[in-house]
Amino acid sequence: MNQELEHSFVTQLEENQNIVHKICRLYTNDSDAHNDLFQEITIQLWRAYPKFRGDSKFSTWMYRVALNTAITLYRKSKRSIKTQDFEGVSFKITTEPYDDTTELQLKLMYSAVKDLNDIDKALVFLYLEDKNYREISETLGITEVNARVKMNRIKEKLRTIINP
Amino acid sequence: MDELEILKKQWQSQEQVLPHLSYNDIYKMLLKKSSSIVKWIFYISIAEILFWTLLSFLVPESSTKFSDDIGLHNILLGVNVLNYSVFGFFIILFYRNYRKISTTDSIKDLMRNILRTRKTVKYFVIYNVSASILLIIGINFYYYVNQDIVFRFMTEDYGISNISQERFMKMFFVIQILFGIVMIGFVLLFYRIVYGILLRRLYKNYKELKKIEV
Numbered sequence: 001m002n003q004e005l006e007h008s009f010v011t012q013l014e015e016n017q018n019i020v021h022k023i024c025r026l027y028t029n030d031s032d033a034h035n036d037l038f039q040e041i042t043i044q045l046w047r048a049y050p051k052f053r054g055d056s057k058f059s060t061w062m063y064r065v066a067l068n069t070a071i072t073l074y075r076k077s078k079r080s081i082k083t084q085d086f087e088g089v090s091f092k093i094t095t096e097p098y099d100d101t102t103e104l105q106l107k108l109m110y111s112a113v114k115d116l117n118d119i120d121k122a123l124v125f126l127y128l129e130d131k132n133y134r135e136i137s138e139t140l141g142i143t144e145v146n147a148r149v150k151m152n153r154i155k156e157k158l159r160t161i162i163n164p
Numbered sequence: 165m166d167e168l169e170i171l172k173k174q175w176q177s178q179e180q181v182l183p184h185l186s187y188n189d190i191y192k193m194l195l196k197k198s199s200s201i202v203k204w205i206f207y208i209s210i211a212e213i214l215f216w217t218l219l220s221f222l223v224p225e226s227s228t229k230f231s232d233d234i235g236l237h238n239i240l241l242g243v244n245v246l247n248y249s250v251f252g253f254f255i256i257l258f259y260r261n262y263r264k265i266s267t268t269d270s271i272k273d274l275m276r277n278i279l280r281t282r283k284t285v286k287y288f289v290i291y292n293v294s295a296s297i298l299l300i301i302g303i304n305f306y307y308y309v310n311q312d313i314v315f316r317f318m319t320e321d322y323g324i325s326n327i328s329q330e331r332f333m334k335m336f337f338v339i340q341i342l343f344g345i346v347m348i349g350f351v352l353l354f355y356r357i358v359y360g361i362l363l364r365r366l367y368k369n370y371k372e373l374k375k376i377e378v
Contacts, residue, residue, distance in 0.1 A: 010190050017190070021182040038185075040200060042193040044267045051268060065267045068274050071369055074201045074362060106174055109167040118365070119372040122271065124168075128175045141272025142376050150376045155168055162167050 009049050012058045013042065019059060019129075020066050026114060026121055027070040041069045063126065064139050071118045105162075112161045120154050127151060202265050202278060204362060209258060209285040216292045217251060220244070233317045234310060236303070243299065254288040275370045282363065293351055300344045304337060 013020075020041050024034045045065050052061050113124050119140070126136045137147040231240055261281040267274065307314045315329045318336070 043198045109171045141270030
């Protein structure tokens with residue numbers, strides 16, 4: 001029984017691991033911290049797994065536990081070097097025609113998102129994952145209206161960071 | 165189109181270059197130990213509860229005899245009964261709050277529950293510190309009023325001699341007060357260091373989240 005549970009859990013997490021990696025990448029600045037956070041999220045997911053009823057998709061259920069872990073995990077605050085954020089992410093740009101400015105804009109935007117506080121980052125992350133406001137508000141524990149208002153403010157903030 | 169929308173489109177249409185872990189990598193992680201803040205708070209809280217409970221047991225026999233001699237037996241017994249009832253109450257409260265912590269809650273509920281559990285222990289310690297202060301003041305007041313008996317039994321029980329009552333009592337009270345100040349200072353320092361570091365970010369995030377709701 002336990003082995004069966006382990007097997008189904010690991011299989012599903014393996015399939016959906018990108019979600020966790022994306023969160024780790026947003027919330028940490030180097031690969032050690034990334035791996036630590038990934039491991040902690042895995043442990044927390046596994047602990048909560050017996051309570052996962054399967055009435056929602058595994059991936060939907062993961063968002064909440066993973067973000068909760070990322071936000072509440074105690075981390076030593078390392079002074080991150082700003083330029084590191086640029087190296088930290090790379091997108092496979094395949095749009096035709098390939099465009100340097102697009103890539104630069106993307107990286108700028110990504111590093112601006114990374115500089116947000118933990119809560120705002122969670123909101124933007126869910127937004128980027130194309131979650132609707134109902135889901136976002138339920139994950140964060142705030143009302144839908146407030147989630148919308150907050151998201152608009154963050155968009156405004158990001159806009160001014162990118163285009164000063 | 166604004167940059168966030170471009171990022172969103174990229175975010176979804178193409179996967180970022182991400183590490184990939186194998187089935188076995190993930191499986192191995194299940195066996196590792198958690199280092200979550202909740203676990204740390206739990207351990208530290210248990211240690212604190214044990215510390216204060218043990219402290220109340222660690223009264224030397226001679227001191228007990230001394231308090232019996234000068235007629236504090238019944239009062240101290242009453243204080244102890246009250247003290248342990250309060251301990252029991254806090255331990256139950258702590259356990260109930262701790263059980264409520266769940267990573268499947270919303271981010272806000274989770275943080276609220278962690279902070280509430282933490283607060284239970286904080287109040288427990290505040291209770292202990294203020295009870296200790298009150299007890300020290302109360303007992304010393306009693307000693308002050310009954311200086312003659314205190315001096316008589318002190319010299320008998322501890323074999324102190326060659327000292328005048330006036331000088332002895334002065335020293336006696338100075339030591340009592342110093343001991344009280346050092347103990348309280350130690351507790352406050354412990355608080356600043358341990359919880360300052362551990363909970364700073366959590367408080368900050370919780371405040372941030374509550375700000376959204378205003």
